[in-house]
Amino acid sequence: xxxxxxxxxxxxxxxxxxxxxxxxxxxxxxxxxxxxxxxxxxxxxxxxxxxxxxxxxxxxxxxxxxxxxxxxxxxxxxxxxxxxxxxxxxxxxxxxxxxxxxxxxxxxxxxxxxxxxxxxxxxxxxxxxxxxxxxxxxxxxxxxxxxxxxxxxxxxxxxxxxxxxxxxxxxxxxxxxxxxxxxxxxxxxxxxxxxxx
Amino acid sequence: xxxxxxxxxxxxxxxxxxxxxxxxxxxxxxxxxxxxxxxxxxxxxxxxxxxxxxxxxxxxxxxxxxxxxxxxxxxxxxxxxxxxxxxxxxxxxxxxxxxxxxxxxxxxxxxxxxxxxxxxxxxxxxxxxxxxxxxxxxxxxxxxxxxxxxxxxxxxxxxxxxxxxxxxxxxxxxxxxxxxxxxxxxxxxxxxxxxxxxxxxxxxxxxxxxxxxxxxxxxxxxxxxxxxxxxxxxxxxxxxxxxxxxxxxxxxxxxxxxxxxxxxxxxxxxxxxxxxxxxxxxxxxxxxxxxxxxxxxxxxxxxxxxxxxxxxxxxxxxxxxxxxxxxxxxxxxxxxxxxxxxxxxxxxxxxxxxxxxxxxxxxxxxxxxxxxxxxxxxxxxxxxxxxxxxxxxxxxxxxxxxxxxxxxxxxxxxxxxxxxxxxxxxxxxxxxxxxxxxxxxxxxxxxxxxxxxxxxxxxxxxxxxxxxxxxxx
Numbered sequence: 001x002x003x004x005x006x007x008x009x010x011x012x013x014x015x016x017x018x019x020x021x022x023x024x025x026x027x028x029x030x031x032x033x034x035x036x037x038x039x040x041x042x043x044x045x046x047x048x049x050x051x052x053x054x055x056x057x058x059x060x061x062x063x064x065x066x067x068x069x070x071x072x073x074x075x076x077x078x079x080x081x082x083x084x085x086x087x088x089x090x091x092x093x094x095x096x097x098x099x100x101x102x103x104x105x106x107x108x109x110x111x112x113x114x115x116x117x118x119x120x121x122x123x124x125x126x127x128x129x130x131x132x133x134x135x136x137x138x139x140x141x142x143x144x145x146x147x148x149x150x151x152x153x154x155x156x157x158x159x160x161x162x163x164x165x166x167x168x169x170x171x172x173x174x175x176x177x178x179x180x181x182x183x184x185x186x187x188x189x190x191x192x193x194x195x196x197x
Numbered sequence: 198x199x200x201x202x203x204x205x206x207x208x209x210x211x212x213x214x215x216x217x218x219x220x221x222x223x224x225x226x227x228x229x230x231x232x233x234x235x236x237x238x239x240x241x242x243x244x245x246x247x248x249x250x251x252x253x254x255x256x257x258x259x260x261x262x263x264x265x266x267x268x269x270x271x272x273x274x275x276x277x278x279x280x281x282x283x284x285x286x287x288x289x290x291x292x293x294x295x296x297x298x299x300x301x302x303x304x305x306x307x308x309x310x311x312x313x314x315x316x317x318x319x320x321x322x323x324x325x326x327x328x329x330x331x332x333x334x335x336x337x338x339x340x341x342x343x344x345x346x347x348x349x350x351x352x353x354x355x356x357x358x359x360x361x362x363x364x365x366x367x368x369x370x371x372x373x374x375x376x377x378x379x380x381x382x383x384x385x386x387x388x389x390x391x392x393x394x395x396x397x398x399x400x401x402x403x404x405x406x407x408x409x410x411x412x413x414x415x416x417x418x419x420x421x422x423x424x425x426x427x428x429x430x431x432x433x434x435x436x437x438x439x440x441x442x443x444x445x446x447x448x449x450x451x452x453x454x455x456x457x458x459x460x461x462x463x464x465x466x467x468x469x470x471x472x473x474x475x476x477x478x479x480x481x482x483x484x485x486x487x488x489x490x491x492x493x494x495x496x497x498x499x500x501x502x503x504x505x506x507x508x509x510x511x512x513x514x515x516x517x518x519x520x521x522x523x524x525x526x527x528x529x530x531x532x533x534x535x536x537x538x539x540x541x542x543x544x545x546x547x548x549x550x551x552x553x554x555x556x557x558x559x560x561x562x563x564x565x566x567x568x569x570x571x572x573x574x575x576x577x578x579x580x581x582x583x584x585x586x587x588x589x590x591x592x593x594x595x596x597x598x599x600x601x602x603x604x605x606x607x608x609x610x611x612x613x614x615x616x617x618x619x620x621x622x623x624x625x626x627x628x629x630x631x632x633x634x635x636x637x638x639x640x641x642x643x644x645x646x647x648x649x650x651x652x653x654x655x656x657x658x659x660x661x662x663x664x665x666x667x668x669x670x
Contacts (some may be wrong), residue, residue, distance in 0.1 A: 010312070018655065019515040020391055020491045024629040033262060033276035035236035036285050037344075047631050051215075052617070061519075075515060077392035080425060080491070081629060082608075083327040085343035085486070089583040103395055106427045107327060111343035128511070165359055167220040182353035185214065185222055189355055192213040192224060 003116035005175040008183060009144045009155070010098055012041055012069035014135045016061055017089065022081035027090045029082075040086050045093030062094075066138045071098040074132050077101075078119075079108025088115045098144050102127050113168050114178065118153050120144060122160045129158060146172055198498070200466025202431050204363050204398045207338045208462070211321045212353060214384035223358040226254040226320040228350045229306045230293070231612070232277075232284040233262060234325030238348035239287040239444045256315060257288050257295040260327075262610040265573050265600035268298055273428055277611065285310045285544030291351075301515040304576020307331035307544035311415065312578055314444025318433035318460040322349060327422045328544045333430030333439055334414035334464050337397070338407060340428035361427050362396050362472040365465075369401035375451040375660040377554070378413035379546060379624065379643035381405065383485035383495045385477060389636040391493035395425030397473065405479035411440040412550040420626050421547045423492035432464035459565070460506045466588065483489040484659055486531055487628045489639040491518040494628070496531065498646065498658050504528035522630050523638050538621035539570040539651045541644055543607035546574030546624035549582045551644045552599075556588040558648035558662070564596035571613055572597055596649070609634045622650045 031043045048060050056063040074090065078101040079087060088111040091099065096117060102124040104112075112119045133140045133155045140155040146169065152159040170176065182189075201209075213222040230238075231541060235257075242249065250254065253421045262277040272278040281298060286293040297368065302309055309327050310316040318336040323329060327341035337372040342356070349356050370379055386393070399421050406414070414431050421429025431437075438457060441447045448456045483497030508516055520527060525534075541547070541555050552574060572592060574580040580602055583589055589599050606613040609623035609632065617620040617636025624647050628639040642650070649659035 017514065018518065019512065020493075022627075022629045024458055024489065024608075024627070024632050028631055028635070028637075029610045032233050032610065033274075033280055035279060036240065037237050047635055052635065077395065077425065080391055080395075081327065081422075081627060083325060083329075083341035083343055085237075085345060087327075088343070103392060104391070105395060105425060105484070107341055107422075108345060110346065112343035114343060124511075134392070165219050167357065172529075178349055178357045179241075180353050181357065182222065182349055182355050183245075183247070186353065188222070189224070189250075189353060190215050192214065193354075197224070 003114070003172070003175055003177060005171045006118055007118060008045055008145050008146065009070060011071045012065045012139050013073045013130065013134050013142055014061055014069055014072040015131055016038065016072060016074045017131050019075035020077045020080055023079055023084050023087035024081055026079070026087035027055050027084060031083060031085055039088050039093065040090035041095070044090040044094045069096055071100060071142055071144070072096045073100045073127065073134065076124065078104050080105040084110040085115070088112045088117055092117050100127060100130065105111070113172065116172065118146065119173065120143065120162045122151060122162055126158065126160045129153065129156065149189045162169065200468040201401060201469045202363050202465045202469040203336060203430065203463050207319055207321065208360060210360065213339045216357065219359045220357060223356050225323050225350050225354055225356060227315060227322045228302055229322070229324035229329070230312055230347065231261055231306050231326065231398070232258045232259045232280040232343050235287065235347055236283045237344045238351055242352050244351070245366060247352055248292065249351045252292040252478045253634050254354060255351070256310070257284060257291045257293050258303055258306050258309055259284055259297050261463050261592050261604045261608065263298055263603045264611050265603045265605045266668065268601045274611070279477035302569055304522050305476060305544045305547060307419065307470065307550060308575035308579065311411070311609065312444070312576060314447035314576060315457065316439055316442060317447070319463055320503070323356070328419050330421045330426070331415050331419040331429045331544055333421065333428050335441070336410060336430055336433035336460070338401060338428060338430065339423065340558055361398040361647060363400070364394055364426070364473040364475070365396040365400045365402055365471040367474070367476045368401070368405040368479055369403040369476070370405055372405060372430070372479045372482065375642050375645055375663050377645060378416040379478070380482050380485045381416045383487065383492065383641060384482045385493050386424045387495035388426055388477065388487065389475070391423060391491040393423040396420065397426050399426045399429040401429060401431050402472070407434065410550060411436060414443060422491065423626055424485050425669065433460050437558045484643060484646045486646060486656065488523065488525060488531055490522055490628055490630050492626065492628060495641065496517065497502050498656065501530045502527055502625065518561055532658065534656045535567070535620060536622050536650050536655055537567065537569065537619040538615050539568055540606040540621055540623040540625060541571070541626035541647055542573030542575065542605050543570070545626040546633040546644050547573060547579065549579050551624065552579065552583050552588050553586070555589045555644040558645055558659070559652060560591050560598065562652045563594055564651055567654045568598050568651050570651055571606055572599045574599065574602045608632060609637070622647050624651055
């Protein structure tokens with residue numbers, strides 16, 4: 001499935017200053033009983049967002065109208081735990097295009113990239129300054145430039161580079177998908193099997 | 198030139214083509230699928246108008262959402278039933294071997310692969326489940342993948358991957374009484390944190406690891422994901438070969454000899470260089486238990502929850518959130534705390550050795566009245582073996598009941614949910630908020646520690662029982 005192209009994004013941010021946000025929090029297991037990829041945004045952070053009766057918890061950031069935007073800024077080790085891609089689907093379906101953290105769990109990172117959600121890994125200092133900026137001005141904007149691999153806090157002007165593999169960067173910039181690439185290599189794969197498997 | 202690590206040896210052998218310096222097309226030897234993370238992948242290839250490229254290299258089981266009681270009846274939950282039926286249909290349409298519900302080989306995906314001899318050294322193995330790292334115990338490069346990647350493997354038998362960094366974790370020495378592989382891995386995670394190995398593939402080495410059985414090694418590799426590692430593995434040795442030999446899908450005859458030669462070439466060269474190397478002493482490890490909401494929040498069972506002044510101030514907010522969820526105070530000791538539920542099972546500790554250890558411990562004793570216990574075998578074969586060895590009788594005599602195989606309360610996708618606010622000591626792998634049911638409070642521990650707690654009804658050091666020789670079976 002081709003993913004949406006990503007070049008640049010300027011947006012305000014939603015702050016989630018919690019470390020080790022695992023994929024069980026992003027999409028609790030009881031919502032994994034699906035056979036399609038749609039509709040997971042409504043369940044995003046379900047148990048933090050709603051009380052057991054289904055009433056929004058006003059203290060949770062997604063229920064606070066002060067904070068809006070396509071960039072989620074989170075504490076360290078975001079997306080740890082289960083490999084469920086439903087977590088990435090939920091974030092994308094909700095409307096996030098970028099997640100910023102000082103580090104991401106590996107499987108989550110792959111899942112995000114495979115769904116056009118850009119994980120931007122920056123220093124802990126950059127993240128904590130960003131939290132401060134958002135606290136002072138919830139409408140503060142951040143610019144993410146994939147081509148140049150930079151993220152800029154437009155309120156303070158501070159900027160940092162982030163890493164992304166050349167292959168995945170190209171996929172994101174052009175909306176390419178791994179399966180198309182792999183299918184184009186079917187002869188090479190057959191040859192490999194003949195020689196080495 | 199420095200020697201090669203086992204990780205690089207396997208990795209290099211599976212590169213079909215390099216795309217750039219770090220990325221390449223990577224061949225997958227074995228692919229396991231289950232009902233929860235595969236339907237969207239099958240729908241994806243169907244939409245593209247293609248079939249599964251190498252159906253003989255994929256094996257399917259139903260495990261995540263299935264009930265652990267009355268498995269002979271139709272699955273009551275409509276959505277679970279739809280997922281299980283969808284898996285059956287997808288396997289049938291694509292010619293994939295399915296060990297579905299009630300099949301004698303059915304069970305948790307990471308239990309059945311090894312027990313059937315499908316998992317073999319040197320292989321690359323993936324599954325849409327993060328605990329695929331379990332298979333690393335056999336000296337494989339095995340790791341969890343997302344559903345888009347499941348679709349890639351179905352479509353091409355390959356993935357596009359970047360080479361991970363390599364870490365070696367050495368555990369040397371002799372384990373103390375009542376301390377086992379679950380304690381080793383919980384200890385390592387408590388030392389390096391739940392993200393301590395993120396970005397790495399880990400080789401577990403050292404004399405304490407070498408002395409472990411295959412099943413104990415699987416427990417360690419299983420939880421390598423809980424330290425953030427993409428995967429974890431242990432070099433194959435005689436213990437590995439003896440375990441595999443004679444299993445249903447293990448190589449036989451001449452093929453066995455050929456494979457054995459290859460397998461013996463896999464261990465890391467003596468001069469291999471790792472990006473990071475850590476050393477721990479087996480003697481420093483106590484029976485472990487977790488007190489918080491990630492697997493890194495663990496402590497020796499006689500220890501205390503850290504006080505706030507022992508922590509980095511930047512960690513306080515997340516720590517206090519976790520304490521509030523668990524209903525615990527920083528600085529408190531854990532011994533004597535009330536427990537409501539015991540769960541023995543999962544791909545971490547649901548194998549026959551785990552059931553043997555639990556049963557041996559509780560033999561002749563009685564379950565505490567305040568404890569509800571769910572003992573769930575990892576597979577039909579484990580269940581059959583437990584029956585054969587009389588373990589079920591021992592369990593029943595002590596007031597326990599054994600259920601039917603499945604992932605069960607490890608992730609509570611089926612009916613096996615720990616109620617809100619209740620404390621569960623679980624032999625599974627994750628103590629995340631709501632993991633075992635909304636509001637459930639999970640403490641991870643070994644089967645022996647779970648057994649001691651099942652008897653007393655409160656957090657208990659299992660070693661106090663082991664000091665009374667007449668109680669040891």
